[in-house]
Amino acid sequence: MDEIKGIARAVIRPGRLEAYKALCEEAMEIVRTKDTGTLQYEIFFNDDESEAIVYERYRDIDAALEHFANIGHLMAPLLETAEVSGELLARYSEKMMLGGGGPKLYQPWRVFQNLK
Numbered sequence: 001m002d003e004i005k006g007i008a009r010a011v012i013r014p015g016r017l018e019a020y021k022a023l024c025e026e027a028m029e030i031v032r033t034k035d036t037g038t039l040q041y042e043i044f045f046n047d048d049e050s051e052a053i054v055y056e057r058y059r060d061i062d063a064a065l066e067h068f069a070n071i072g073h074l075m076a077p078l079l080e081t082a083e084v085s086g087e088l089l090a091r092y093s094e095k096m097m098l099g100g101g102g103p104k105l106y107q108p109w110r111v112f113q114n115l116k
Contacts, residue, residue, distance in 0.1 A: 003039070004064045005089035006056040006103065010082035017049055020081040024054075027071050034070045037063020052082070061093045 012020050024043050031041045037059035044053045058064040078084065086103035088096070096105065 002060060002091045004056075004058040004061055006054075006058075006064070006086060007089070008054040008056070008084060008086040008103075010052040010054070010078075010084050012050050012052065012082045013080075016081040020052070020078070023074055023078050023081060024052075027074055030070050030074075031067070035063070035067050038067055039063075061090070061095045065095060 010020065028041065028043070031038050035041075038056070039059060040055065040057035042055045044055070045051070056064075056067070058067060088103045088105045089108070090096075090105065091107055092105060
């Protein structure tokens with residue numbers, strides 16, 4: 001199976017930064033304790049913490065779906081704290097749930113990876 005990479009972009013709603021961070025902490029704890037195929041999960045903020053990017057890597061589509069099932073209960077509260085958009089970097093799979101405002105899919109064209 002092919003690795004899945006994701007980039008989630010969040011524009012934090014005014015006055016909602018602490019709530020957004022609390023939800024991110026809860027998501028991070030789920031990643032650490034429940035996800036079995038998450039390879040990387042990092043959260044970045046811009047200088048004034050008005051925007052965030054979450055960079056995610058999963059072993060395969062099944063690991064990504066497991067993650068989304070594990071954090072699904074956080075999505076509605078998260079959308080109350082930020083406007084969220086995102087991209088998936090992966091080969092298409094029929095298991096992907098795209099459309100309806102979900103992430104855009106970008107499929108690999110040229111790849112170089114140095115694992116040293």
